[in-house]
Structures are given as structure tokens and as C-alpha cells.
Amino acid sequence: MKNKEALDTLHDIKELMEKSTKFMSISGVSAVLVGIYACIGTGLAYFILNEQNSFDTLCNIPLLNINTTYQLALICLIALGVLTLSLFTTFTMSYQKAKKGYRNIFKDKSVHRLLWNFFLPLLAGGILCFSLIWQQHYGLTSSIMLIFYGLSLVNCSKYTYSDIRYLGYAEILLGLVDSFVITHALLFWGIGFGLLHIAAGIYFYYKVEHKQYPARP
């Protein structure tokens, strides 16, 4: 047995262990798109909720005034729209990428584990947010969304590219800062779901996705 043979064997073992436990068909482009949706959503919410104000507020940091049920319904609709579009984009792009690797993502156990671990904290946070809105405590919703989303990412990072957890840490930190700042929820929401996603997606695309299968030594 030669040196190179033993190295190749260990390389194969490692690759199979990762391939069978982790779902690697996530694309950086979808993260960038999700970030763009969130930015558009934030912009829409800002313009619609501040329509009665004059244009010089553009230079100011956006503040959210939710005074009527109409405004509340509108902002919930925008948030749900962004969420639906984001999930749809991520699923479609992952499905396409997985199909290239000949994997059926509906039967794959690693996909089930990934989805379960991702959606468990996210659902808990979502229900908590819903209950807060129901009781008209709007102040903490954006920070709870960010914190629970961050926890979801950290939790599911074991079942996909582990670098995803850094995005999770950033979201948790931002959410905690947000919880101390009383206003500017929309700004934090836009940074967390918009800018961080775009930055993470670009990093992911160049540093991880295109280094997935390095040449063997």
C-alpha cells in the first residue's frame, strides 16, 4: 500500500461521511436574492408607513408608526410576502442544485434533519411574534424575529455547511442589540434580513461553493 493510496482512501471516507450526513445543495445566490427581497420589503414598509410625512424624513432613520389596523395588516402582509418568496426561492434553487447531484431531496434523511432543526426554533419564534402582535406589544417583534432566526441557523448548521452558524451568531447579536434600542425596528430588520443575507451569500458563493471539491493532493 502506497502513501497516496492511503491518503485517497481517507479522503474518500471523509467525503462520504459528509455527503451522507449533511445537505450541501444550498446556493449562495439564493441567500443574496433573499437579502434583496428583504431590502425591498423594508423599503416598501418605510414608504407606505411614512407617506403622510414630507420627503425630508428620507434622510432620517426610519421609524415605524403603527397606529391603525390597516397599517398593521399592511406590514404583516409585506413580512409574510417576503417570507413566502424567500422560502420559495431557497427551496427551488436547492432542489435544482440537488438534482444535478442526483439526489432526491424529498426522501433524503439529511434534508429531513436539516428542515426539522431549522424550522423548530423558527416556528417557536413565529408563534411568539404572532402572540405579541395579538396582544399589541409591537416593540420586541423585530428583535425576536432576528434572535430566533439566528438560533435556527446555528441549530441547523450541523446538517449543512457549518459556516452558516456565523450568520446565525450575527443575527442573534443584532437581535439582542435591537432589544435594547427602543425604536428603529425597521432599520435592524433591514440590516439583519437584508444586508447580512447579501453579504453572507456573496461570501458563500466565492469562498465555499467554488471551493467545494478541491483538487486532491
Added chain:
Amino acid sequence: MKEYLENINKAFESKARLGIMSILIVNESVDFVTLKNLLDLTDGNLASHTRSLEELGYIQCQKQFIGRRPNTTFSITQKGREAFTKHLNALEEFLRKQNI
């Protein structure tokens, strides 16, 4: 040189068997089709390799029906876990000695 080559297990010399063990050691249980797709083997080929590993007592299989379709899942045994770990350690030891 000889003493650590002794630990290199002949049963894992085939690439397919090595692959089966690598997947099973990190997963609780894996079904036949997933294993086949991951390793890119044919039905008959995978069946013969799993049978020989089962005869050695390294893996165990569970046959059940989902609806009317037969479904076979495999999992690693304690003996298999020990044997494979020993094999991996021997490989690493071999490389370490080579690099000095």
C-alpha cells in the same frame, strides 16, 4: 512496519465496503436506496457487499414493508464500529510513519 499493517483490515480493502462502513458509522440507519445512490453501485453489487459485511457481524440489516414495498435498512454493530475505528487508526498510523 509490520505491526501496524496488521491492523489494516482485509474486509475493508474494497472501496465499496469501505464506503458502506464510512456512511453507517456516522448515521443511525441508512436504507438500501440511499446507500446505493451515495456509493453509485448497482443493486446486486451493493447486496453482495452488504451480505458479506453482515456475515462478518459488522453491520445488521432490518427488513420491513412500507405499504407493499420492501424496505431494507442497515446499521452498524458494536463489533463493526470497533473494527472500522481500528482500521482508520491503522491508516492514519501508516501515513504518520511514512511522513517521518
